[in-house]
Amino acid sequence: MLSIVSWVTNSAKPRARAADKRRRLTTEAARLLHERGVERTRLADVAQAADVPLGNVYYYFKTKDELVLAALSEHSAHLDELTCRLDQLPDPRDRLKALVEAWVDQREVAARHGCPTGTLAVELDKRADGTLDAEAGAVIRRLLEWAGQQFRALGLPGPDDLALTLVAAYQGMSLLANALRDPDIMARQGAGLLRWLDSLGAPDESA
Template sequence: MLMPVSKRQQIVAEADRLFYEQGFEFTSFANIADAVQISRGNFYYHFKTKDEILDAVIALRLDRTRQMLDDWQQSGEDPKARIACFIQILIVNGNKIVKYGCPVGSLTSELAKLNHQALTRANDLFGLFRQWLAGQFMALGFPQHQADTLAMHLLARSQGIATLANAFDDMAFIEQEVQQLNQWLEQQLAGQAESDNSKES
């Protein structure tokens, strides 16, 4: 049975959408209140400042990211399949990425420019992906340092793809780059297998 969505949850969900589509700086209290269709007075009952809303949005994104990673952990047949889930998200969210960029990258970039105190918490989103991806590479037999290097490389590639796809409004570019990322993953696994075989012989 689905629990009813509270007014506070509605505010956070709409703020999350608007921060992504319009940017944190250019989203006002009025924008969010209009989207939720509540009065300003009722709005201030739930949140006194936009920074309070930002904290709630980051918490929501962290919770959703943890849930997504847990789902991939359960549904992926093996670490390789789980890493492929991360790569495939560029296709799954492709239309939004082309229009608005990466939700994580766009938020952290904006907060960095604003020198906003919430930047560290927003960066935790990248930290979740980094730690999870490194864990998958370690499960495939890569030593910890190399696994983290590969995780960072994959994060960097995905961010670059999202940025350029958004800049050039090009979904085909995402599809092309996802194919190359999958090939890159196969190459890393082949290299690791060769290394393991040479150690055994």
Template sequence: MTYSDAVEAVPESRPDRPKAKRGGKRERLAAAAARVLHEQGMEKTTIADIARAADVPLGNVYYYFKTKDQLVEAAIDSHAQHLAGLIDALDALPTPQDRLKALVSGWVDQRELTARYGCPTGSLASELDKRDDGLDQSLATVMRVLLDWAEQQFLALGRTEDARELAVALIASYQGVSLLTNTFRDPEMMASEGRRLERWIDSLA
């Protein structure tokens, strides 16, 4: 998540954190949908793929989700929950500078995954943009949460006149370097941009 994306720096995905308990079938299917759609894209992903990744019998999937589009909606909801948890964790840090830099650090931690598959929310947004069923706006709502949160951090840094512009610049930088990292399969691009963003945040504090 996003994470942003961003959604992209999921705390429980880090190796130094305990794994979450196994959830119910609906929750497992939603999480699996988010993961498989990220790895394979919408066109290549089937309901059977998601069922297999969630360790749920295919026949049971239809009790919870009748169509693949409903699974895409569930994946978007999973991204939203994921982002909410991330923001809660970031908000526990003492200063807006710390929070913004921790967000960037989380993105960098996911650089190997980004090199293989791109940004989870950015990739899905690109695919949904080609449809006219409104799912793109559902994902935009999730991404706006991260953008609004970043704006609040810049406001807390005293940037009252350009906080929104700075928030857009931060998220745009991440999305851009995610594309380059994935295109060139080069995780160091993400690491290098992360270091630059941390210096930039320090310069604003």
């Protein structure tokens, strides 16, 4: 007879394996959708990349839309992970600067594929049955809200407008880096954003 500990351990294994499969599928879906786009990504491609039998994909995700939603959840989780790390910095200005530096660190990826969430949001908006574009927009809105909180903590006027300026600059430099296949655009524009952040709230030397 199995002991209670053995029974619990053995019964937990299938759940752990299932969770691992779903996580692998979600991770690979997010990567492939970023690299190829929604229309060119097949469920079979995701299954192969995740090393999961195709039949298992349909167990977790009945349609491609469900897979896209899972990928957006992955983007949201990555954003939460990043902002959680940034929140460990004591100075809100340093948090914002570290965010810009994190964007610049991803310049090679951005030059090849653009911003993961931004490009997905644009593609989903073009679909005839556009139902998922709002979900992609929600991830970007969370970034705006976090950035706004940092500007607000700095006591700067118009914190939400400043957040919009920052995130719009990121989307713009990602788009240009991707369109021109030039990661240096991200580096140059990122340096400009760092100078801008340093200048906010600084005394006017010309006065």
